Amino acid sequence: MTTRAHTSENQCGGWYLINLPPSKVPPPPPVEQDEPDWVKANGAIAADMQRVALTVQGTGDETVVIESMYVRVVSSSAPPAWNEYRGWAGCGGGVETRSFDTDLDAVRPVIVPKAGQRGFPYKVSQSDPEVLYLTGNVTAHDVSWYVELQWSSGGRQGTIRIDDHGKPFRTSGSQGRPVYAYPIGDTQWTDQPDSQN
DSSP: EEEEEOOOOOOOEEEEEEESSSGSSOOOSSSSSGGHHHHHHOOOOOEEEEEEEEEEOOSSSSEEEEEEEEEEEEEEEEEEEEEEEEEEEEEOOOOOOTEEEEEEEEEEEOOEEEOOOOOOOOOEEEESSSEEEEEOOSOOEEEEEEEEEEEEEETTEEEEEOBBTTEEEEEEEEEOOOOOEETTTTTSSOGGGGGOO
């Protein structure tokens, strides 16, 4: 299994809380593959939602059944009073065939299929992998979380922890924070007073 902790729909930049003024925040990365380095360099936290891509593949000849996925909340607190930065503004959206949502504000977040798609189980093999997209949504809290994937194959079964390279994912609400966007074609962050939530 491989995990991409910061993915976006249609190659549009994500939304992040950063404890820096706009003059100190570099432009969003031009390609999605560079976003994790940009996030780390700026100490950014995913704002309002975090979209994670999971590529699951068998390692042998046997089919592996993905039985279920569960959200585990490590901590939940008040969001930090940081500025919100909204990557490349002006992009559309879409839904992949294996997309799921979870409400991180809930006492017990559950993973549900997105847009009427079917839920678990799914089958994967060495020659037939699956890419699963999970979006964690939050408005009122700063949440550290990870996912557990339960699988079975023949008489074997197990649980895999899915996180951000050994650390929990971190996603925070951004209500009431100053909002800055970087519209396509611009050369600086632009204050978005109408977008302040």
